[in-house]
Each structure stands twice: as C-alpha cells, then as structure tokens.
Amino acid sequence: MSMSEKEKGKEKALKLIEESIKFILVETTHPGNIGAAARAMKNMGIKQLGLVSPKEFPNEKAFYRAKAATDVLENAEVYKTLKDAISDSHFVVGTSARNRKVPWPIVTPKEAAEKILSLSQQPESKIAVIFGREDRGLTNAELGLCNLHVHIPSSEEYTSLNLSQAIQILAYEIRLKALSVEGMLEEQEWDVPLAENAEVERLIEHFEELMQEIEFYKVDNPRQLLTRVRRFFRRSKLDHLEANIFRGVFASIQKKLKK
C-alpha cells in the first residue's frame, strides 16, 4: 500500500502523540472523573495516564465511566507526588485558571497543542500535561514545576469546567494538530535532547543555593525574586547540555568561593 507523504506524516504524528504524551491528574476526588478522562483521552488517541494520589483508585465507578477505555485505566501509573510523576518529563504543561500574581507565559489550548506536537518530534521526548483538583486546580507550587501554562477560554459567568471536559479539549486540540501536520516536517531537529524535568529542578535549586551563598537578595521581595528565576528557567526550555553547562559553572563558583 502506498501512502502519500501527507498521510505518512499524519500517521507518524498520531504515533508520536501516543508514545510521548502523558496526561497527569493530581489528587482527583471523584473516580468517575478519572474514568471519563480515560475515555476522553482514548477517543483522541492519547493513552498514557498518570494519577497523583487519587482519592479512590482503582474504583468501579472509574471503570464504568471509562467504557471502552478500560485499558487506559489498567495501564495508569499511580504516583505519590507530582514531582515523582514528572521526574522523567522533558516538558510539562500545566492547566491554569490564569489569575496569578506573577504572570507566566500562558497560551490557548491550540497554541499548547502546537508546542506539544513540535516537541513530540524530538527523539524519545516525554511530555506531561497536568490537570489539577476538581475544586481548586493546581497550586502555585505545582504550576511552578511547569514549563508552560495553558488556559481554556471559558465564560466569565461560569469559568470552571468539569475535569474530564478540560481533558477532552486539550486532547482534541492535540489530535487536531497531529491530523493537520502541516509545517511539521519543517521543524528542525534540535541537536541535543531537552533537559528532563528533574534536571531543570536541580538546576533551579542549585542557583537558589548559590544566591544564598553569595547573600544575594532583593531586599524588597525575596520570594518574588525566586519566583522570577524559577519562571525564567522553566519557560526557557533548556536542553540537556545547557543544563549541564550551567550546573558546571555554578559548581565551579561554589568551589572557588570555598577556597
């Protein structure tokens, strides 16, 4: 069977989203929502599900609501903390209600899908999309672990979507982007894999440590300083080598300072 180049590109993109994307649900209260999420994901060809401290799981309500997506539930991985869940992720997208004091780069679901698809083409990339609790979403600390924040444009009269509906919209946009693949092949492959999440986290911690050692504080608002540094490193999509260079530099500085 011969396929057009476009068909091949599409098939490849659909395979990539299945292999590289994991949806992670943090402290979900209702098991029915986990089942509905699994179905919404599989309908769009996304199958990797991570659960951080779900209130009740496994649970028959989840399996009932998943309908023909029980395989997604059976293969779901359960973690104690969000940090565990994303430790091997190269890129982390967090869903946000969008009224933070320090603004982060915040994008539409469509823009997030474009970014995710483009990153999924990096060899062996692992991309996590994080969804918060039914009643209050993700905490600021959890959003601080993300590289990108996405916001679903909802009505001012009623902004809060059901969890599985938010998942449906993100999954739908990712699938649409995979089906459209236009311009996909134009993306130049990066020479070095992206830094894994744990590497970026260590780098940020290392920089904070260094700032403490040199007693560098903005007098007026030290916490904001740390938030800004974190936000910078999180959004800048470091690759593995860049992370190594910075850590090497920081370590050398610390060594010199100790002499």
Place this chain on the structure above:
Amino acid sequence: MSMSEKEKGKEKALKLIEESIKFILVETTHPGNIGAAARAMKNMGIKQLGLVSPKEFPNEKAFYRAKAATDVLENAEVYKTLKDAISDSHFVVGTSARNRKVPWPIVTPKEAAEKILSLSQQPESKIAVIFGREDRGLTNAELGLCNLHVHIPSSEEYTSLNLSQAIQILAYEIRLKALSVEGMLEEQEWDVPLAENAEVERLIEHFEELMQEIEFYKVDNPRQLLTRVRRFFRRSKLDHLEANIFRGVFASIQKKLKK
C-alpha cells in the same frame, strides 16, 4: 468606559451566540449526561437547551451534574419530536458519526463554528445544533432534517465520545470563533518589558567574563561552549528584570571572588 473596536466586536459575538444558538439533545438516556451538557454549554456561554423526549427529566442526577449551570436546566425546553424542536430554526447542524451510505457535506467542528457564527449575525437568527442518543447518535431521517453535518475527528480505535464531551467540543469551537482572535491570550501583558538587545548582549558578555574568572572551560571545545550559552540566552526572551537579576548575581559573585 471606552472599549476598543475589537473588544466591542467580541462582546457582540458572545451576545449573539447566547441569543441565537440552541443545543438540542435527542432522546438522551442518562439524565447525568443532560446535566453535564448544561455545564459544558454554560462554561462556553451557550445557554439555550432543548430536549427531545428525554428518558428521565427533570431528574436530580441532571441537576447534580450541572453544578452551577442549573439555570440552563431550569430554562430547558422539552419537545416530543425533533421536528417540533427545530420548527423555528433557520439553520440546523447535526452531529454525525460519518459513516452514512449517502455522503452529506460534512465539516469539522471548527468549520461548523465558522458557519454558525456567520449566520448568527443575521438579525434574529435561530440556529440549532443537534446531538443524538448516547448509543447510536442521530438516525438517517433526523440527519436528513439538518443543513450541515459535523463530525468530531476521533481515534479509529475508539470513535464514540461521551455525549457531553461532544457537546463540550462544539461549544468550545463556537466560543473560540466568537472570541475569534487566534492567539488572544498571547496579548496578555507581560509585567515587565522584554530586555533590549544591548542588555542581553551585556549579560552574555558578563557570563563569559565570569566563566573565564572561574576558569570554567570544557576542554574539548571551548568555542562550542560559548556558542551554546549565547544561543540559550538569545532564544530565551529574557525580560528586563530577569536580565537585571542575572547581572546582579554575576556581579555579586565576582565581588565575593575578589575578596
């Protein structure tokens, strides 16, 4: 309060979708799905709900799942037949699983949303979007009453979306079209102006200077190291404050090292 033309256009479009669009659910079996549908609609600013021979309605499960969209349920109109429900509609869109023997013009949710928005601008237009039964959608006869068929692109492995999820996607696309401003959220103002080119250049030079002072060189290829650092800072779109923080940290380190 004065608004830009763009803001006025957006507000008008949102008002039009509220006034002109009705979502109609045909013979829904599970009242929970009706409640979830009401919430999904209101989240996107669509409030007119029609129900054709629902199996159980009103029902407390529907009200439970609707959460803060109970007003949509309270105002829902119940009809005996689909023909009754659409008798005053000017344009009818039907959702379809897309494997009909006689092909109809079939569009994506995005294309349907464009059509719907453009029609909503006609004075007093009434547009109906029809959703079928949970297990088998709309009949051929019902689809025959529609002007346009829309299909949600789903995975071949699992094509059938939950009813309220299909409703969420259509409502989302209609809202996006009303907001109509691709990349809208990008316009969110950053709190700090971006660093000017000369600032970034000084920052890079400062970092290079620091690396020399601590004698940090990769033995194999020092030039590549500098190139990588430069590429990193150049592509990361630093803002003015971030550039200042880094330069402040570098200067403090240099001062400490000199002691």
